[in-house]
Amino acid sequence: MNIGEVSQHTGLPPKTIRYYEDIGLVKPLRDANGYRAFRESEMHKLSFLGRARTLGFSIEDCRNLLALWEDKNRASADVRTIAEEHLAQIEAKISGLQEMRDTLSTLVHNCAGDDRPDCPILKTLGTATAS
Amino acid sequence: MNIGEVSQHTGLPPKTIRYYEDIGLVKPLRDANGYRAFRESEMHKLSFLGRARTLGFSIEDCRNLLALWEDKNRASADVRTIAEEHLAQIEAKISGLQEMRDTLSTLVHNCAGDDRPDCPILKTLGTATAS
DNA sequence: ATGGGGTTTCCAGTTGCTGGAAGGTCAAGG
DNA sequence: CCTTGACCTTCCAGCAACTGGAAACCCCAT
Numbered sequence: 001m002n003i004g005e006v007s008q009h010t011g012l013p014p015k016t017i018r019y020y021e022d023i024g025l026v027k028p029l030r031d032a033n034g035y036r037a038f039r040e041s042e043m044h045k046l047s048f049l050g051r052a053r054t055l056g057f058s059i060e061d062c063r064n065l066l067a068l069w070e071d072k073n074r075a076s077a078d079v080r081t082i083a084e085e086h087l088a089q090i091e092a093k094i095s096g097l098q099e100m101r102d103t104l105s106t107l108v109h110n111c112a113g114d115d116r117p118d119c120p121i122l123k124t125l126g127t128a129t130a131s
Numbered sequence: 132m133n134i135g136e137v138s139q140h141t142g143l144p145p146k147t148i149r150y151y152e153d154i155g156l157v158k159p160l161r162d163a164n165g166y167r168a169f170r171e172s173e174m175h176k177l178s179f180l181g182r183a184r185t186l187g188f189s190i191e192d193c194r195n196l197l198a199l200w201e202d203k204n205r206a207s208a209d210v211r212t213i214a215e216e217h218l219a220q221i222e223a224k225i226s227g228l229q230e231m232r233d234t235l236s237t238l239v240h241n242c243a244g245d246d247r248p249d250c251p252i253l254k255t256l257g258t259a260t261a262s
Numbered sequence: 263a264t265g266g267g268g269t270t271t272c273c274a275g276t277t278g279c280t281g282g283a284a285g286g287t288c289a290a291g292g
Numbered sequence: 293c294c295t296t297g298a299c300c301t302t303c304c305a306g307c308a309a310c311t312g313g314a315a316a317c318c319c320c321a322t
Contacts, residue, residue: 014269018271033270034271036269048257076252080243080250081244083238091232094225094229100187101218101225114206117202119205119211121196122205122207124182135300144279164301189277190277
């Protein structure tokens, strides 16, 4: 299977697939002409990676998850640990963003948004701590 | 005022302040010895930048907000537009993360997390679209 | 043989810093 | 006067996870 076909099946851009090979996540064979030749198993790995990435796992997490996936003697606790840590990070990120959103939306609502210069957004940024 | 003092007042690391000079956000004077000499106004700009950054504005947004801040004839509408667009992006990011969180937390809760290999997290990543 | 699509490699750029090396400066202490 | 330590300077590299683009090769059909 050529990279283009794999790209279609996995939804990952060819560039990304090459990158994943670069960093050792997949190791496709090569045809005589130098083209990458993906086996089914490689393609499934790539799909796995794509899904893990859409769940926000870092590449390093993905590498570890992939190893666990391949390891038929894994302990599900190891998987869960990775997922839990990631979940905690996501939650932290969400609350950080929610704080931003709350502050920002207040500011936006208090701003006239007309052609006059008076603006609470700039006023806040210019003076107090916009926590 | 030296960079260290400015760093203390603004909470920004010296490295960051130098970086902001590099990209043209501030333009401190220089003492005879080559040290940066910040005036009050530069320091206020840096505080402004720090607060804008904690609200998640990009550097380019910050650049524009700073210009508006300095422009006494600005229209608050311009400020508000920037803030609104940023707010929309934050909201998009939040909902993306919430989706991740929901999926992930379901998976984590369904995973035994013991020493057996059976794991719904890996199962999901390995098969269906984990949307 | 020519054209259009694939594919290859490599290099650079993205965002917003951060770390580190090599060196100049300054004020205090011996 | 010399040293020590805390500043400060510049420059270069690296982080994450790709993405864009150039130059060149390959394959198939006309």
